[in-house]
Amino acid sequence: MAYTDHFSLANLPYGIASCKEHPEKAVATRLHDLVIFLADLPLECAENVKSALTKPTLNDLAAASKSELQQLRGSLKKALEDDSLIKKFGYTVSNVSLHLPISVAGFFDFSCSKDHVQNMEEAIFGKKGMPPSFLHYPVGYTGTSSSIVVSGTKVQRPLGVSMAGGSVSFGPTKAMDYELELAAIIGKPTNLGDSVALEDADDHIFGLVLLNDWSARDIQGFEMKPLGPMNGKSFCTSISPWVVPLEALEPFETVAPAKELAVSSFLSETKEKPSYDIQLEAELVRGEKSTTICKSNVSWMYWTFRDLVAQHTVNGCNLNTGDLLATGTVSGAGDDAHGCLAEMTKGGKVQIELADGSQTTYLQDGDGIRMTAYCGKGVGFGDCTGFITPSRSV
Amino acid sequence: MAYTDHFSLANLPYGIASCKEHPEKAVATRLHDLVIFLADLPLECAENVKSALTKPTLNDLAAASKSELQQLRGSLKKALEDDSLIKKFGYTVSNVSLHLPISVAGFFDFSCSKDHVQNMEEAIFGKKGMPPSFLHYPVGYTGTSSSIVVSGTKVQRPLGVSMAGGSVSFGPTKAMDYELELAAIIGKPTNLGDSVALEDADDHIFGLVLLNDWSARDIQGFEMKPLGPMNGKSFCTSISPWVVPLEALEPFETVAPAKELAVSSFLSETKEKPSYDIQLEAELVRGEKSTTICKSNVSWMYWTFRDLVAQHTVNGCNLNTGDLLATGTVSGAGDDAHGCLAEMTKGGKVQIELADGSQTTYLQDGDGIRMTAYCGKGVGFGDCTGFITPSRSV
Known part of the structure; x- marks a missing residue:
């Protein structure tokens, strides 16, 4: 699978994805060959961040404060160290549609x-x-x-x-x-x-x-x-x-x-x-x-x-x-x-x-x-x- | 009052206004020295146009079809030929706040x-x-x-x-x-x-x-x-x-x-x-x-x-x-x-x-x-x- 080596636990990028099991666009990350929807995971994060995770663009998430985003990233990293969560919630990237991640302002x-x-x-x-x-x-x-x-x-x-x-x-x-x-x-x-x-x-x-x-x-x-x-x-x-x-x-x-x-x-x-x-x-x-x-x-x-x-x-x-x-x-x-x-x-x-x-x-x-x-x-x-x-x- | 002569019944421009009696921004027009909120008037218009009249920008109204906008304009002109409606719903322009009319895309x-x-x-x-x-x-x-x-x-x-x-x-x-x-x-x-x-x-x-x-x-x-x-x-x-x-x-x-x-x-x-x-x-x-x-x-x-x-x-x-x-x-x-x-x-x-x-x-x-x-x-x-x-x- 292409670019597997780009997406280790040290990366954890943000994107907007959908798939058969997740027909609504939502915030996702990629780990190796898997796409994981963040709202599926047990994450510790602020209420505004939690609500941003189900939006069809990253804008609300991007608008969160750096400390809120650091908390999310820490919690995400911790969750993805748990193989059972990855097994349960990971979708093979080739089965997932990736969308324009942001509603571009300027x-x-x-x-x-x-x-x-x-x-x-x-x-x-x-x-x-x-x-x-x-x-x-x-x-x-x-x-x-x-x-x-x-x-x-x-x-x-x-x-x-x-x-x-x-x-x-x-x-x-x-x-x-x-x-x-x-x-x-x-x-x-x-x-x-x-x-x-x-x-x-x-x-x-x-x-x-x-x-x-x-x-x-x-x-x-x-x-x-x-x-x-x-x-x-x-x-x-x-x-x-x-x-x-x-x-x-x-x-x-x-x-x-x-x-x-x-x-x-x-x-x-x-x-x-x-x-x-x-x-x-x-x-x-x-x-x-x-x-x-x-x-x-x-x-x-x-x-x-x-x-x-x-x-x-x-x-x-x-x-x-x-x-x-x-x-x-x-x-x-x-x-x-x-x-x-x-x-x-x-x-x-x-x-x-x-x-x-x-x-x-x-x-x-x-x-x-x-x-x-x-x-x-x-x-x-x-x-x-x-x-x-x-x-x-x- | 300034520019009274710009705003006859032949004009009927669209803007976004608010005032004490109308604290929420909404679609308005100007007739001579008066500002009139369109949602106050008995207008014949399509449902999407009606709902656009209470929005805080003109974007939804602007997106309506030309025939829907023509119907609105005809109905608005007719309503404003009725002095009693103007008397009832007109606010002196100096008592009204006028806002950025459009959420500018590009x-x-x-x-x-x-x-x-x-x-x-x-x-x-x-x-x-x-x-x-x-x-x-x-x-x-x-x-x-x-x-x-x-x-x-x-x-x-x-x-x-x-x-x-x-x-x-x-x-x-x-x-x-x-x-x-x-x-x-x-x-x-x-x-x-x-x-x-x-x-x-x-x-x-x-x-x-x-x-x-x-x-x-x-x-x-x-x-x-x-x-x-x-x-x-x-x-x-x-x-x-x-x-x-x-x-x-x-x-x-x-x-x-x-x-x-x-x-x-x-x-x-x-x-x-x-x-x-x-x-x-x-x-x-x-x-x-x-x-x-x-x-x-x-x-x-x-x-x-x-x-x-x-x-x-x-x-x-x-x-x-x-x-x-x-x-x-x-x-x-x-x-x-x-x-x-x-x-x-x-x-x-x-x-x-x-x-x-x-x-x-x-x-x-x-x-x-x-x-x-x-x-x-x-x-x-x-x-x-x-x-x-x-x-x-x-």
Whole structure:
């Protein structure tokens, strides 16, 4: 069974599941190959947490306080040390449906990876460069939350307007790309006008998910100036079904790259290890064969999840439970660490070889992307997968 | 009483109100100086509409079908022709609290005014120009829905990072601006993967509101490249409390400017009068005095509300009930028709004279912006007002 090693007792992620015996969506966790509905277990937890366990999204649970969530996690771990409970209440993952874990409030996607922005400038303009504000704060854009779907949902090739060779045309994208990302799910909200200090940022993060920011590069390229991406991305974004709580990631805390420029006070980090050592991988699936196209690591990001919370709220913008703050494409310095096809193919100019013997620049109908993230010691994210279906007719 | 002439029997907008006698938020309309809670009236309407009338947002009402809404509007008009009902159920507007009318799902802001984009390029780069895609479709960005507030809510000056004279600094914005806009509120939703044809676009629009897209130009200017605006706008957006239904705007339908370039099939309009003749006005309030700083008109927009719906969904992006599709700043060709201060002051370089004898480029703490929209014949939007409060301390 896939990803068994990602889901040890040290992980205990949260998701929303249903199955024949549990037709109503409810909060579940995964242990090895089993999915366990939390409301089935004898857990010690606050009343609001207990009631959150039967809801069809994780939002109410995410809104619980960190101490309530710690109590739940402790009690859950203890319950799952009892083999008889696992035997009684565990459902094989292949017999369970996994749903969009969160009712997404806002979706904000940032530019955390210096390698990504440099590689993208090279792909587009022919030489490495950086947006003027990149070293000053995590630059971002607001994404579209309505079209966020759970891993496994088909992704329809979008129609749009693009320009090639000076002529403008309307039709299916010819540059269907993926972006390898993680996102923080916000638990504790804030009021409009308030900001979150860097040292309090983790209190607002419920957990992390894998995120694929599907991108139609030709549509995006024509619309970007000056308002940024919109139709090139708003057609679909996929996330993993399992939310890994920050508590499970603590053993993998690590340093972030040193800042190359002094930053504003609100981004001056005092935590020694504000980032995470999380290995990322993306595969392109064509026919029966998979080709690993990227190996990257969260610890390579110039900006951390904590920075995203501080930047997003410094102007008084409020956080809602269910907001997603995503990393942007997480790339690395190596040629095997390009977190999207635009980087890897130099903007669609260089073919890449696939395991089935074919070549490609961007994604064809029927192709899939499977991304995974693994920390080690039995803690990982499983996968986030999507396959491309043909566009509507024009 | 202000704006009495905006709210004749020909208007009958929808809003969310409460007052001493009606402590629970519920659906209301305004007739001249009176606010009337719809659930008080003997109305003929479908069961789902009846139940929507007691909800604390307009979302359930907006999701009703156009024929259900037409029936409600007909029945409401008939009831309000009965003076005894008005006498019995009308509350003076000054004794009523008006609330955010809609639980905003997504917020998408487009660039409909050619004059605005040309004036902004002149303000920033010294000469008029246009984004490359402007004449091909309405270019847009996704805004932040969490920080949308109702008219009358104070607007806190945001903190942020900006660059001036080559040096980067963090602090309160020195370039607090407004943007004069209208927005369509989406009623009927769509499924992910579907698009809305131009001729069906009106079916998805519940009504229009005034919208002020507050903008911190220095923060925005530094962050824009390449991902578009985010922190420069996400701190606050104000909308009017009254949603004017499309039905009330039908007498004011008018032609749109001729297209200067052939557009893609999905934007080829067949309706003769796809736009609206709606006069817009903005005043800057300083101390006791108001200065009219802009007079504009919706009919000057190059792109229409119908175009926004078609463009937003052409890639399969779904609409949700409660989405806002906004026009961007609606400017005109004249010097009295600059819909934001950045245009009017050439990017903060030219002082403008105010009625109290002072000068200004951008907004100072204590200043307010009041925007109004009026169609004629007793149909208008009332106002959308906000006053600037000092920033948090750095």
